[in-house]
Amino acid sequence: MRSMDSAAPASRRARPTIRCLVDDLGIELPGLDADLGDIDHPLMEEVRRLAPTSPQGQKRILAIDHPLVYRIRVSDYRGVTWVDEEHDIVWLCAARRREEGSEGDAYRYFQHLHEQGNLLPADDDYLRDRAEAAIRLQRGLTAELLALVDQALATPGTEYRQDLGDWLPCRVLVLESGGVQEIWCALGTRAIDGTGVKPQLRDLLFAALERHVAPAIFEPRTDWPTGPVGWAEVVVLGLR
Numbered sequence: 001m002r003s004m005d006s007a008a009p010a011s012r013r014a015r016p017t018i019r020c021l022v023d024d025l026g027i028e029l030p031g032l033d034a035d036l037g038d039i040d041h042p043l044m045e046e047v048r049r050l051a052p053t054s055p056q057g058q059k060r061i062l063a064i065d066h067p068l069v070y071r072i073r074v075s076d077y078r079g080v081t082w083v084d085e086e087h088d089i090v091w092l093c094a095a096r097r098r099e100e101g102s103e104g105d106a107y108r109y110f111q112h113l114h115e116q117g118n119l120l121p122a123d124d125d126y127l128r129d130r131a132e133a134a135i136r137l138q139r140g141l142t143a144e145l146l147a148l149v150d151q152a153l154a155t156p157g158t159e160y161r162q163d164l165g166d167w168l169p170c171r172v173l174v175l176e177s178g179g180v181q182e183i184w185c186a187l188g189t190r191a192i193d194g195t196g197v198k199p200q201l202r203d204l205l206f207a208a209l210e211r212h213v214a215p216a217i218f219e220p221r222t223d224w225p226t227g228p229v230g231w232a233e234v235v236v237l238g239l240r
Contacts, residue, residue, distance in 0.1 A: 078106035216240035
């Protein structure tokens with residue numbers, strides 16, 4: 001585990017826990033297509049600002065011995081953050097408006113959450129984060145695939161190769177003959193880092209391809225018109 005004094009990674013993200021988002025900030029939990037780290041709220045803006053170097057410059061909440069949690073202040077809001085080094089996330093764990101004449105109410109609330117075991121992120125928070133990441137990955141790969149297909153459609157006879165998302169090998173070739181377009185697409189069964197690509201992800205990408213070039217009739221193939229099929233490729237052919 002990295003020392004808290006070491007340089008923070010540039011990739012460190014800011015997120016609210018689901019409990020904090022709903023109970024403390026009063027924001028309805030959005031669908032999975034929304035990144036909770038982008039939630040529009042003054043406290044989250046501050047957490048995003050602090051995330052690359054957190055907890056530097058922040059004061060500890062001394063009433064909580066372990067884990068080390070830190071306070072943030074924005075206007076009359078008070079919040080508590082925790083640096084999750086394993087996942088490179090700074091979590092906004094709790095928030096409270098300071099009640100007039102009482103600075104301590106917010107911190108008593110944070111301590112109560114800690115004592116009840118409800119301060120730090122729960123399993124659902126990590127599950128939500130992974131689900132969001134999967135959707136972002138799928139959308140990014142889809143956009144790159146369809147852009148590659150558009151290139152191939154604009155220049156029939158030229159084969160295009162690209163590692164989608166710098167991760168998933170792909171090639172596309174469009175052939176035209178007798179007024180019929182052949183749209184060939186191959187996706188890797190293994191990513192460039194050697195990890196396996198889930199069939200469900202390939203199916204979603206192929207489905208996006210079918211919608212993009214509709215109307216067309218697609219079928220799986222074991223050949224490629226200009227040469228051999230790689231052992232780690234899955235090929236489809238669309239005719240329109």
